[in-house]
Amino acid sequence: MTSAGRRRGLVRPYVITDGRAHPTRNTLDLVTLVIAARGETGGLSPEKRRVMELCRGGALSLAEVAGHLRIPVSVTKVLLSDLVDSGHIVTRSPIPSAELPEPAILQEVLDGLRARL
């Protein structure tokens, strides 16, 4: 068993969220990007401090935060919405699909790559 597996399960999710399962906002999803807005982490729980440390380096998606913290995504949502409420982080929705490149261009790139390799 890896050390991650052994560490998992020591602090249970209900302690992390203080028994809450409903995030204070329902605008968060797996690809929501999270960015640290404040530097200080005083008075935060260890998980929230970790989130702040992770986000200080730049934007991270919610799914990545959950992966780094090794806690379920739904629990991460509760944590992150708390942090948004306290002003420690800001969220940014991912680039909307309209701004994504055209499928045709992607197909061309794919074809070109295939031709080269």
Next chain:
Amino acid sequence: MTRHIPEAVFWCLLAGALAVVVLLIRQRQISARLRRSVASLEDSVRSRDEEVRHLATVRLPALMEAGPHQPAGAPGLLHGHLAGSEYANSLKMVSDLFSRAAQTAQARADQSAKAALMASMRALQGLANEQQLAISEMQERHDNPDVLQDLLAIDHTNAQFGRRAQAIAVLCGSWPGRQRAASSLEDVVRGATSRIRDYRRVEVHAQVEVAVVSRAVEPVVLTVAELLDNAARHSQPNTTVQVNLQPAHNGTAIVIDDAGVGLIEQEIRRATELLTGAGQSVDITRLGDPPQFGFAAIGVLAARYGFSVSVDTRSPYGGVRAVVFLPSALLAPVPDEGADSVRTRAPSTARHAAPKRPSGPVAVPELVPESDGAQPSGAEPAPVYGSTAGGLPKRRRRQPLTEPAAAAERPAPEAPQGRSAQDAAAIIGAFARGTRSGRASSSDHEGNPHT
């Protein structure tokens, strides 16, 4: 002559009377002595009767009651004057035999009770752990907050259930169970918080950056959980339980304060006895009704792992202050989370990166055949040594001798003039780290390992 006859008769009679009187007096004396001796014998028999009754009704039950631990307080002889007599010695033999038999019977009963309890608790513990895994998986799988809310409640109950089973199993001589990685003291305390009913009333104030070594994590978690449970259970629902972590010269103390009713003198004495392991083997039939396993289990753990627990101080809030002192032997520096995450990710990246390291920068073109999955584990195309009977090429293990040779000649063409060996090593190291972290992060973004 005839005048002398009555005189003679008189003297004879007088002598006879005297003899009778003397005899009577002797007889009287003898009978008095006999009476006295009968009385004393009667007395003695009565006292022995009483003594036997005392033995049967008072002393033996007291011995049975006292158990093997405090034979000193047993009542002695009823009649002190019998002490040292043959009779008293026989009685002593009887009571000794009795207490020995009682002890043996008790030890055997204790042992079998413990064995039965331990086996059943181990089974329950296993089930609780299994269920916890299942709950964790469900928490990962379901995204609906309503479902999560229910799962959290089930998880919480399951954790308490596991703790109860674990405490009883430990008390019966079992090991605390799960092996865990070294964890920071704060996580250990919060892990303990996870296992009690009123976890929301516990406030942890962490001022120390120290971790508990792997083997002591579970025992310390269980100990703190039992103390927190006591603290929360014996205080009002609207009060909080304060946990402070205090660094000390040769260890760290976990201080748990509650604002509850506190312990009375007698309870403190009893608790101290259990916590310091003064009673040695704990008698599970004497834990009260309902049985209180907490302190006894903590005592067993403290003795086994070498930390100490005390509850004999009053907390500033009027309740109990429980102090768990962990000596330095059970502590370690906090494990680096970053290093840990790299290490756990290593299996996916190392599979590709590790075999390539000897070939250095030349590895880049080799990624191509590897990436379409034709060659697992990225081995260099090995020289072919003949073929099998089926016509397939036969590959031989690479000779370990060639690697150092290749490593020795590599830096020469690669390093430009005027660069020291350390510089070259640092550059190559940085390059290797860069490629590794690049691959690691790319595998994270795509959510699947880089193949």
